[in-house]
Amino acid sequence: MKTLVRYLPLVLLAVAWESASRLGLVSSSALPPLSEVVSSWIDLIKSGELVSNTGASLYRAVMGLLLAVAVGATLGILMAWWKPVNILLGPLVEIFYPLPKSALIPVTVIWLGFGNGSKILLIFLGCMIPVTIGAFNGARSSEQTLVWSARSMGANRVRMLWDVVLPSAMPELLNGIRTALALSFILLVSSELIVAREGLGYLIGYLGANGNYDAMYAVVMTVAFLGFAADRVYQMLMNRMLQWREQG
Amino acid sequence: MARTGLTAAERVEVPDVPARSFARTLLWGFAHVVSILALVLAWEGLARSGAFTSFMLPSLSSVITRIGTDAVSGDLFINTGLTVYRALVGFLICAVGGILIGLAMARNTVANWFFDPIVSIGFPMPKIAFLPVVILWLGVYDVSKITMIVIDAIFPVIAATVIAVRGIDRELIWSARNMGATDREMMWQIVLPAAMPQILTGLQVALPLSLIVAVVAEMLMGGYGLGGAMMTASRFADSRGVFAGIVEIAIVGYVLIKAMTMLRRRLLIWHQEANEPTTA
Numbered sequence: 001m002k003t004l005v006r007y008l009p010l011v012l013l014a015v016a017w018e019s020a021s022r023l024g025l026v027s028s029s030a031l032p033p034l035s036e037v038v039s040s041w042i043d044l045i046k047s048g049e050l051v052s053n054t055g056a057s058l059y060r061a062v063m064g065l066l067l068a069v070a071v072g073a074t075l076g077i078l079m080a081w082w083k084p085v086n087i088l089l090g091p092l093v094e095i096f097y098p099l100p101k102s103a104l105i106p107v108t109v110i111w112l113g114f115g116n117g118s119k120i121l122l123i124f125l126g127c128m129i130p131v132t133i134g135a136f137n138g139a140r141s142s143e144q145t146l147v148w149s150a151r152s153m154g155a156n157r158v159r160m161l162w163d164v165v166l167p168s169a170m171p172e173l174l175n176g177i178r179t180a181l182a183l184s185f186i187l188l189v190s191s192e193l194i195v196a197r198e199g200l201g202y203l204i205g206y207l208g209a210n211g212n213y214d215a216m217y218a219v220v221m222t223v224a225f226l227g228f229a230a231d232r233v234y235q236m237l238m239n240r241m242l243q244w245r246e247q248g
Numbered sequence: 249m250a251r252t253g254l255t256a257a258e259r260v261e262v263p264d265v266p267a268r269s270f271a272r273t274l275l276w277g278f279a280h281v282v283s284i285l286a287l288v289l290a291w292e293g294l295a296r297s298g299a300f301t302s303f304m305l306p307s308l309s310s311v312i313t314r315i316g317t318d319a320v321s322g323d324l325f326i327n328t329g330l331t332v333y334r335a336l337v338g339f340l341i342c343a344v345g346g347i348l349i350g351l352a353m354a355r356n357t358v359a360n361w362f363f364d365p366i367v368s369i370g371f372p373m374p375k376i377a378f379l380p381v382v383i384l385w386l387g388v389y390d391v392s393k394i395t396m397i398v399i400d401a402i403f404p405v406i407a408a409t410v411i412a413v414r415g416i417d418r419e420l421i422w423s424a425r426n427m428g429a430t431d432r433e434m435m436w437q438i439v440l441p442a443a444m445p446q447i448l449t450g451l452q453v454a455l456p457l458s459l460i461v462a463v464v465a466e467m468l469m470g471g472y473g474l475g476g477a478m479m480t481a482s483r484f485a486d487s488r489g490v491f492a493g494i495v496e497i498a499i500v501g502y503v504l505i506k507a508m509t510m511l512r513r514r515l516l517i518w519h520q521e522a523n524e525p526t527t528a
Contacts, residue, residue, distance in 0.1 A: 185374035231372035
């Protein structure tokens with residue numbers, strides 16, 4: 001009952017959507033009724049189009065993100081751990097951080113063409129900087145007393161990196177990855193909308209260009225749901241990974 | 249978090265930094281640009297060495313020449329102006345609308361009941377997927393580009409405002425009420441200033457998002473604007489134009505985001521965070 005009251009506004013919106021197009025308040029090509037969107041979603045699943053394009057998109061997002069996390073976290077922690085790295089990379093991070101990452105879409109296409117490579121490169125480049133900044137800020141703020149005690153107990157620099165700096169960088173690093181996750185969906189969908197031959201963004205553009213609007217809505221809703229679900233799953237994982245922390 | 253600029257391991261080894269001489273300061277300044285210089289030289293060198301075709305990587309000097317010709321013909325200013333105009337109008341709508349919705353949600357149960365599920369589901373969604381729907385409804389001109397920016401960038405502002413207002417120290421509110429503040433005074437003198445740091449953080453998330461979406465929307469809808477110009481260049485295999493576009497968009501992004509950081513420092517001059525040394 002409580003959940004019903006909580007999510008009632010969404011139900012109301014859904015009812016408003018259905019009735020607005022059924023009653024002819026808006027043209028049904030601009031806003032096909034919700035029920036027809038659902039039925040064309042089922043058709044898309046049956047024909048296998050939705051599944052294969054989702055697979056293509058997810059492959060790109062996962063590869064790009066994994067690369068971004070691996071490289072970004074390493075760079076961020078190295079920057080905090082060894083000053084010369086910071087002097088070298090800090091200015092580059094500061095320059096590339098404000099660059100609207102979508103500007104890289106045409107360049108990645110020039111370099112790697114229309115396929116998977118250009119999307120993975122785009123997601124990697126776009127998502128790396130938030131991860132780097134998260135790792136850097138986290139590692140830099142490791143508690144002084146922890147560092148001191150580890151040193152007085154005779155830990156060498158490498159041990160310290162592994163046992164002290166990395167765990168204390170974890171919360172901010174994980175937050176940076178969450179930003180990167182949201183960004184990866186934006187970059188994935190927009191690059192697929194602009195240039196691609198498969199993937200969810202391509203499917204949206206293709207269906208829209210053919211005037212198949214109820215199917216287009218179905219794919220749009222699928223993308224929105226996937227992004228939402230990815231964030232929720234990530235948050236659950238994040239809470240689990242940070243369970244060792246004292247809850248302040 | 250205190251930003252000392254020193255690394256965790258550093259702070260142990262060098263407890264006190266000796267006073268820097270002039271030469272040292274100079275050297276320090278040089279160290280900060282060395283990587284940028286290296287990047288510029290590497291770009292120019294790689295492009296000239298012939299390892300890449302000029303289609304894959306046009307030389308930096310030819311890209312700068314290209315920006316120069318665009319500036320002379322006036323295209324540069326039309327495109328930059330339009331992109332900045334769209335991004336900033338969208339951003340301002342997000343700022344005003346987001347703060348208003350956030351305040352309403354934090355202070356009114358009905359508003360909270362209605363918007364809370366929408367925000368909690370809408371925030372993590374990749375709203376950019378709705379771009380074709382927005383085109384379908386509103387066409388390909390400024391209205392639809394700005395609408396898309398608002399849809400994408402308003403959620404961080406709403407969320408930040410709600411969290412900020414809910415987190416205001418109860419004692420501040422009680423004292424103000426006790427001293428007889430009216431609702432209006434409460435809003436302008438207590439609630440908004442106390443919530444300001446977090447609201448500004450939300451705006452600092454929304455600004456780069458507005459730019460990203462402005463560029464994507466221009467790329468998809470075409471026409472004037474930096475994104476549209478890049479897309480036209482890439483259709484004609486004019487990679488100099490594409491790289492010129494990146495440099496221009498990078499400069500626009502850098503200037504706007506630095507301006508936002510300065511604005512934050514100015515607005516929060518009274519706040520304790522202004523005393524902390526920052527690296528940004």
